[in-house]
Amino acid sequence: MRGWIFPCIGKYGMVVSMKLYPYFFASRGALVLAGIVFCGLNAGAQGWPEFRGPEGRGLAEKGAKLPLNWSETSNVSWKTAIPHVGWSTPVALDGQLWLSSATEDGHDFYAYCVDAETGKMLFEKHLFHCDEPEVLGNSVNCYASPSAALEPGRVYMHFGSYGTACLDTATAKVLWKRDDMPCRHYRGPGSSAILHEDLLILTFDGVDQQYITALDKKTGKTVWRTERTTEWTDWDENGKPKRDGDFRKAFATPIIVKAAGKEQLLCPASSCVFAYDPRTGKELWKVPHSGHSASVSPVYGKGLVLAATGAGTSEILGIRPDGNGDVSGSHVAWRFAGKDVPTTPSPLVVDDLFFMVSNRGTLTCLEAETGKSVWRERAGGNYIASPIHCGDRIYFFSNNGKTTVVRAGRVFEQLAENQLDDGFMASPVALGDSLILRTKTHLYRIEER
Template identity: 40%
Template sequence: MPSILKLLACLLIASNASAQEASWPQFRGPGGQGHATEEHAPLTWSETENIRFKTAIPGKGWSSPVVLGNQIWLTTAIETPPDPAELEQARAAIPNAETHQLAGELSLRAVCVDRTTGKLIHNIELIKVEQPNAIHPLNSYASPTPVIEPGRLYCNFGRYGTVCVNTDDHSIVWKKQFPIEHFVGPGSSPVLCDDKLVLTCDGADKQFIVAINKADGEKVWKVDRPAIRVKDPDMRKSYCTPLVVQHLGKKQIIIPGAQWIVAYAPADGSEIWRVDHGQGFSIVPRPVTDGMHVFCATGFAGVGMLAVRLGGSGDITGTHLEWKNHKKAPNQPSPILREGRLYTVNDQGVAQCLESATGEELWSKRLPGAYSASPLLIDERLYFFNREGLTTVLSTTGKKPEELASNQLDGQQMATPAVVDGELILRTDTHLYGIGK
């Protein structure tokens, strides 16, 4: 008996240590590029198979879960119905207004789920909005993914504000607001770079990048975006999450926006380089990098996918733009880069593999459904999550795509999942799932 008790104690200690070390701190994971190559995850699941917990989440939000230790955090918005007169007034000021949705009042919140038990343990109101602007039906008022680090959670709700939460005592540390006109709601997630939290503020009315001190929320620097040729406000907005890249020992923050892809110096926001990608706008996919190049989607009305060679300064459109691929590019899901291959799935469900050196298509495959969530690379497998709750798993080891599994859950799937300790933390429109053995 003592030996059995000792074994159980060791297993419990190992389990607790694993929970403390687990980390999926931002949108698309530790490197921000959707890689979980050191992880394992179930190949198959359903509502009755490999579900360790299923927890109802109040409100609506498309933000991804972030994980640190035993805590899983998400943002959500609890809406009250709008007044009909206010709805008509709001729609009158928005292009394509018939496609937008409006809430009467918003409670923007952060919720925490215990990773061991799956129980919802905290539900904190961060911001109350009495007259929110309308959003696109595919969006939510809580779409930007928060960032977590020991003791702090940084939640961004676009024009409605950015809030830092103490994850130990659940108090609000600071709030900051940079109002812009999104037209279709907030979308860009924040990113941490050294001691700064960097926000993309690419509105229809004004476009700028701002870095704030993560300790107190005070502005460190703010820079306007380059001038945009197009005057239509609807084609000046964008929603891309920054990517911090290390090149030749120095960091740069790369942020695509309408017409321009720009790299900024973290210290003061000075521009390192820029590329004119054309007429693209409303860019959502986060860039990826191999350390020598950055690969970007160029949004609606854009050229598709392109590759920029790092190392230049100033306007490098004519010198460092390596290739463009105009076909089957995503408007919402971010790409995946692995060993010289660039994998994408567009909103209509066409997955493709490009050679990263040339942009040449190696294969394409039609997947079921429509897509907003970004794919993940887990243990040499690609996981694609469609809006209808279906996950398709493909192998990356062959020259052609091999479908390994097709997994259906109830509900709508818009958020990109997290992966920790061999478990998928997956959010639908109603629930948070812990998918694992």
């Protein structure tokens, strides 16, 4: 059947052509209206360009209607097996989904591209090989946890110190590679890549060194590199750290916000929360603390940077972002401590409320401005993946494949509970009115029929 082609503007100014078929409508006006609706929905489905989506906030597009209920036998548009092992969140643009995997032993690293409409595997690209990868030592992480960053025409695949590559999205051709950015991850890489203007920003917090760097996204050449200024206090008489491993490394993915009249790169590390100028790498301010192994991405709301300190002394810090230097004694507006603070899943800010899930399945709502507790409920299970917000709903994804959907409000209300066969380690993607979910073995597209 012959159809009509309607051009429309998608995210990032891309022109997207949508094909509409001439089904029978009551009037010509109805046909035009249907075309506008179809075009709008699919144009909005164009972008989830980095970990946690646009700006790294975990928020679905305004007006999206994600499904409330699903199972292995209902509201699954397609299900595609993904080879090897990877916890990276897929990134989406212009009908493509890009994600990474690595062999379980950490010797080989791959990029995959899946068609968003059909689930068909479009590209499978071997990118890096490592003869002697560092042993992970646990099952919480893997060798392909960092998420890619995606823009029109290019995808930036990142595997920490094992390598970073830029690929052409039309052909999967490698445009440039880097495998000379060292870091002893100790338990595998975790920080995802983010884009800012002409820069690809990468975070390396390892046992041996801790730094953040920006590459020219066109060439892969280093533009700036900034060493962390964390003041470690656990040295022995020979100048060696008393506590190796977990106490220096971190896995958090930074975000960039406009705060205190300037752009700030908010980048938690082990034992310290940092803010940098994203164009130059200059350190703006920091808040030292007694936590370690930071994995949670910060969020920004009600004029505060809301950051988790990590393992050990687990707190949420509400930080005013208008300071300089060490502001731990002057700019921490509030603290929320205890076992309900997550060490892996990143939180959400929705209007004036802050939502989080602990690794052991406690859901908590706080006032973003004050840190005051609003409600606390048990969802059960364990959690690594970060939640997502859409409309008046928040979706929480557990390690055993359960998704709990609750009302995004001051009164706790559970709306649904859904189950897939395998568990979630990767965070979700909102693609128009669909959810793209990566379990330990498969990639799903979930949408109401």
